[in-house]
Amino acid sequence: MQLSRPARRALLVVHVAVSVSWLGLTAGLLALSLTGFTTGSPETAAVAYRAMKIFADWLIVPVALVSLVSGLVLSLGTHWGLIRHRWVAVKFWLTVLTTALSVFALRPGIDHLAAQAAAGHPAPDVNLLVAPAVATAAYLFMTAISVLKPWGPTQRGRRLRAARSTAARERRGARTG
Numbered sequence: 001m002q003l004s005r006p007a008r009r010a011l012l013v014v015h016v017a018v019s020v021s022w023l024g025l026t027a028g029l030l031a032l033s034l035t036g037f038t039t040g041s042p043e044t045a046a047v048a049y050r051a052m053k054i055f056a057d058w059l060i061v062p063v064a065l066v067s068l069v070s071g072l073v074l075s076l077g078t079h080w081g082l083i084r085h086r087w088v089a090v091k092f093w094l095t096v097l098t099t100a101l102s103v104f105a106l107r108p109g110i111d112h113l114a115a116q117a118a119a120g121h122p123a124p125d126v127n128l129l130v131a132p133a134v135a136t137a138a139y140l141f142m143t144a145i146s147v148l149k150p151w152g153p154t155q156r157g158r159r160l161r162a163a164r165s166t167a168a169r170e171r172r173g174a175r176t177g
Contacts (some may be wrong), residue, residue: 011077015070021064025140029055029110030132036113037124045124046117052128053114057108064099068130071095084157087145098138106131 003011029052036048075082075092083089110129116123153161 001076001077002079006087008078011070011074017068017073018063018066019139019143020071021059022067023136023143025055025059025063026132026135026139030104030129030136033129033132035063036117036122037126038154042120042122045122046120049110049113049117052110055109056114060102060107064102068095068099081157081160083154084160085123085149085153087149087156090151091142091145094138094142098135101131102135105133 002008023064032048032055034043039045039048072082073094074080075088080088082092106128109125109131110142113122114126116163
């Protein structure tokens with residue numbers, strides 16, 4: 001089932017806006033984590049970690065889920081399909097993986113770090129420096145493949161394309177014959 005043009009365009013705007021927001025969110029988390037990790041001031045580290053918690057509490061889960069769901073609906077409601085093109089499948093699975101890691105690893109790690117900071121003992125954690133860096137790289141990669149659309153169709157996509165071409169030739173032949 002194909003989305004109507006207005007629905008597809010509206011959903012595409014939502015998906016791009018939320019996905020870019022997710023990239024910006026992780027870049028902000030990376031900057032805050034880097035600040036907390038490298039500062040010599042326990043007060044500055046505590047403020048950075050508490051700011052990370054605000055982002056984690058209010059933005060990470062909704063942004064990740066809206067990006068995942070809007071991308072899924074777009075892939076299923078357009079000619080791109082979910083498993084017709086390799087770049088779509090790679091982007092989908094990376095989004096599922098990064099969403100799960102954000103919800104089940106990054107957010108709890110930020111909560112723990114913020115709790116330590118609130119108790120007056122901010123303890124820098126290299127994992128919370130690496131996680132936003134890897135996430136930012138993943139989102140940049142997903143952005144690149146969304147624009148470049150590399151790797152061509154999957155085997156299923158090639159079969160569907162061949163079947164459509166055969167059906168179109170048969171229709172043209174029936175009209176001219």
